Amino acid sequence: MLIKYLSLSIVATVALCSFQSIDPALAGGGNTVNQTDVFDGMGSGGKPTTRTRNSKSAIENPTGANVHNDIQIGVNDSCKKSKNTNNTSHSGSVGASVSANVDVCNPIYNLPATRKR
Structure with missing residues (x-):
């Protein structure tokens, strides 16, 4: 019987502590910053592009979870001649900063045999 009560008290303590640690993150007042930039360079005649993007934000909030997603x-x-650079600075938050560059070889622009047609 004593083991049963000890087990229940340990489970209750663990559950209570886990709710207390989650509670501030779930409290109101959190911020989410979503910034997305999409560039379509298809059909540019095979000319490479170099894009540099500067994305900045500052979140000042003492309560709640602050999250940024920068894509x-x-x-x-x-x-494979084009380049993307995503410079990000998001103080006061956690999250993801992602830069993806899909640069294909279009035979119309990149093969010598088809350029003269």
Whole structure:
């Protein structure tokens, strides 16, 4: 019987402590910053692009969870010659900063045999 009460008290203590640690994160007042940039460079004649993006924010909030999601996507047809740079600074938050560059080789622009047609 004593083991049963000890087990219940340990489970109750663990549950109570876990709710107390989660509670501030679930409290109201949190902020979410979503910033997305998409660039379509398809059909540019195979000309490479270099894109530099500066994304900044500052969150000042003493309660709640502060999250940022910063995404930069570039689609080009310059056969791996285009570049994306995503400079981010989001103070006071946690999250993801992602930069993706899809740069395909379009045969119309990149093969010598088809350029003269």
